[in-house]
Amino acid sequence: MKVLVATEKPFAKVAVDGIRKEAEAAGMELALLEKYTEKSQLLAAVATADALIIRSDKVDAEVLAAAPNLKIVVRAGAGYDNVDLAAATAAGVCVMNTPGQNSNAVAELVFGLLVYAVRNFYNGTSGTELKGKRLGIHAYGNVGRNVARIARGFGMDIYAYDAYTPAEAIERDGVKPLGSVEELYATADVVSVHIPATAETRQSINEALLARLPKGAVVVNTARKEVIDEPGLVRFLEARPDVKYVTDIRPDNHEEMMEKFAARYFATPKKMGAQTAEANINAGIAAARQIVGYLLRGDDTFRVNK
Ligand code: 3PG
Numbered sequence: 001m002k003v004l005v006a007t008e009k010p011f012a013k014v015a016v017d018g019i020r021k022e023a024e025a026a027g028m029e030l031a032l033l034e035k036y037t038e039k040s041q042l043l044a045a046v047a048t049a050d051a052l053i054i055r056s057d058k059v060d061a062e063v064l065a066a067a068p069n070l071k072i073v074v075r076a077g078a079g080y081d082n083v084d085l086a087a088a089t090a091a092g093v094c095v096m097n098t099p100g101q102n103s104n105a106v107a108e109l110v111f112g113l114l115v116y117a118v119r120n121f122y123n124g125t126s127g128t129e130l131k132g133k134r135l136g137i138h139a140y141g142n143v144g145r146n147v148a149r150i151a152r153g154f155g156m157d158i159y160a161y162d163a164y165t166p167a168e169a170i171e172r173d174g175v176k177p178l179g180s181v182e183e184l185y186a187t188a189d190v191v192s193v194h195i196p197a198t199a200e201t202r203q204s205i206n207e208a209l210l211a212r213l214p215k216g217a218v219v220v221n222t223a224r225k226e227v228i229d230e231p232g233l234v235r236f237l238e239a240r241p242d243v244k245y246v247t248d249i250r251p252d253n254h255e256e257m258m259e260k261f262a263a264r265y266f267a268t269p270k271k272m273g274a275q276t277a278e279a280n281i282n283a284g285i286a287a288a289r290q291i292v293g294y295l296l297r298g299d300d301t302f303r304v305n306k
Helices: 013-025 039-048 061-065 085-090 103-118 142-154 167-172 181-187 230-239 254-264 277-297
Strands: 002-007 029-034 051-054 072-075 094-097 134-138 157-161 190-193 218-221 244-247 265-267
Touching (some): 002 039, 002 277, 013 277, 039 061, 051 277, 061 085, 072 277, 085 094, 094 277, 103 190, 103 244, 103 277, 134 181, 230 254, 254 265
Parallel strands (some): 002 029, 002 051, 051 072, 072 094, 134 157, 190 218
16 A cells, blocks of 8 residues: 655655654555645646645645545644545545644744744844733644743743633643633733634634734734734734734735835744654654554544544
8 A cells, every 4th residue: 555745845854764664564655745846746646645644735626536546644733724624525535633743843933933023033122021921822722732831931921712622621731711812812912823724713813803912912823824814914013013923824915014014024934833853753653653543443533524
């Protein structure tokens, strides 16, 4: 059986070696498609694949139709908004993610971006500290929890809102649960966004919500660009010159943002949150093991489609 690793943004070599070892130990063959630039390359590569490991690579109905032997797709990472789940289910393909495997890497980048922001992008002027500031964690999943853990080291006052996590679970971590997203934005000097991109969350961070932020706030987004109402963000930043926006996911209106807000806006050129050797190894090897478990034993833990 053939396992294809298709990554437009490749894993570290050490992670690919680990994935190969897992696959070969189970009697499977590993194929690699890295840094591809055309969808046609992916369509050709999946033609003979029984299993597929991807990152943010798009797997839509066309890709699934080009892969007649495909039984499983594992998104080595958390968010699976890049996979057409309905099409996969219709094609009889199991889809999984690898929750938690890259979350520390993303959480560490949150603080890399935050220190850069509050020190005025290292332009030599006097900035502020994170110590004593109110941090609002928007969604308390694996990344949110790691953000809370690191924030304690910075001496921040930590709040969280999560529509699905019980308040007691948040409290157990020494984090103050808030009752609504509006309350979170009204409370936090720093908001860290960790909601997935779903039909419900798309463009949900809009002008009205942002308008609740206290003076001098910073919003850091290491989740998805789709959760931001981009024209609303522009209007808000125009009205509020005290606020900064830093992100690991370049918005569609990046040029406009640069033009208008260069002194208080930053986007990484390529999504870097999960781009560490450790996260690549953890997520990549977990993906390989999940494939082996599914194909050889029918273990469908972490399946995200029905
Ligand atoms: C995730 O959902 O796991 C992160 O956004 C990382 O995405 P990436 O694997 O494309 O870097």
